[in-house]
Amino acid sequence: MIKPSTPDNESERLAALQRYAILDTPPETAFDDLVAIAGAICATPMSTVSLIDTDRQWFKGRRGIEAEQTPRDHAFCAHAILEPEKVMVVPDARDDARFSDNPLVTGNPNIRFYAGAPLVTPDGYALGTLCVLDDEPRELAPYQVRALEALSRQVSHLLELRRVSRELNHQLTERNWYEQQLKRYQQELEAQNADLTEQTRTDALTGLANRRAFNVALEQALQAGREVAVAVVDVDHFKVVNDVHGHATGDEVLRDVAGVLRATGAASGLVARYGGEEFVWLIYDRALADAALQCEYLRQAVAHATQTLAVTVSVGVAVAQDGDSAERLFARADQALYAAKRGGRNRVVASED
Incomplete structure (x- = not known):
């Protein structure tokens, strides 16, 4: 087994992944649907949305795979993100030096076939892949490769929309907080101004008007x-x-x-x-x-x-x-x-x- 190398922009890539705040979040129907569509189009029993963290591969969406994550060194997707501009296809993992003795090949889930389309951010960082897997060797037809690429772009768009939505919600929450603070300060200021006004109209010694x-x-x-x-x-x-x-x-x-x-x-x-x-x-x-x-x-x-x-x-x-x-x-x-x-x-x- 050949361990995947680290991308040249790894620190920036990980920082980009953290900005999406998606790791270890609960399942979401939108991702699960795209995983299911990819598996249906490619006719594979397994498919995932895989994100490559510092030392693990974590699945945001998965079909036909029980594990929620695997070590990064075992991840096919960790190899796929090294070339973010193309779909990585492994027809038979047993014939590929990178994977022939990989625990995911020699043991459960017994991967033979893999195809992964990188999930690329607008600023060019590959965060992971949309991948399809099979426990039998096989090939993808050109239309299936194109469909996998298209679906990976949809996953990337979904990630971006999720990030923007989260940041907007955060900004709105902060805005509401600042507005509440501003309202409180304004009320305090009005009360202070009222006190000052009262003081400017009241004689301090007698309490009468001045x-x-x-x-x-x-x-x-x-x-x-x-x-x-x-x-x-x-x-x-x-x-x-x-x-x-x-x-x-x-x-x-x-x-x-x-x-x-x-x-x-x-x-x-x-x-x-x-x-x-x-x-x-x-x-x-x-x-x-x-x-x-x-x-x-x-x-x-x-x-x-x-x-x-x-x-x-x-x-x-x-x-x-x-x-x-x-x-x-x-x-x-x-x-x-x-x-x-x-x-x-x-x-x-x-x-x-």
Whole structure:
């Protein structure tokens, strides 16, 4: 027996075989059908799709042969791939020095006749063969050789289609994974953006809306033509609180006042911390007298409900007039606040302008 030599491009050929990811896969009807057709056309009891691995011959499809694989050194197909451009025909293996004492000839399955058409990839690598075998010596007619060649091309096409399909499925799976990751990242980003947006509109100390959120809400209300009032609320003598009791206590006082403002005013408008000890209240759908009355309730609530220290507030309130801008309306409420302070603090002054 003459062992088959190794193709010059063996490492590249094996790499190509691995790309097809077909070794040791379950039987597939498409390959079994081509094996059966080849055996029928050539009138042989045995036929296979044989793939030549590093040290074995593995059958993707087989008919009339029990073994799933054989050693490469015993494989007729390992000789056939050395000349990928033609069908290798062995009329009688006992008369061929390469195979006369081959275990597959001297023992089961007692091969006498062999014909193998190489399975060649688009880039020219012979991976194995489509072969037909018999336990009796014989020859193939020219049409049978041509049919075997044609069927081997079909097996090669099937291998290629299988590879492409597998790679496409892999790409689709990866794409789906990346799309899921992208969706998750997008959701996380949206959540972070929402948090950032909330942070840019919320006062960190009191949890109330901040100046930016108030200005946006006031602009929107004026553009919509709603009847609105603006009340500016200032904690009386807050500098003294900080100087005497410290800034930590001052912060607690601001949180107390914010809590009263939230409880008193949130139902009828937007309460915000405008800066320092100054708060603002955007009151919806109230005439000036009603808005001033609401502010009076607020003033009394602060005087009685603050817990850290007993503090009072001064309030200036103004109602939007035709053609008022946000700046003009706020300025009139601010002027009313200063009038409340000049008048002795702890009071509400409504702007009549």
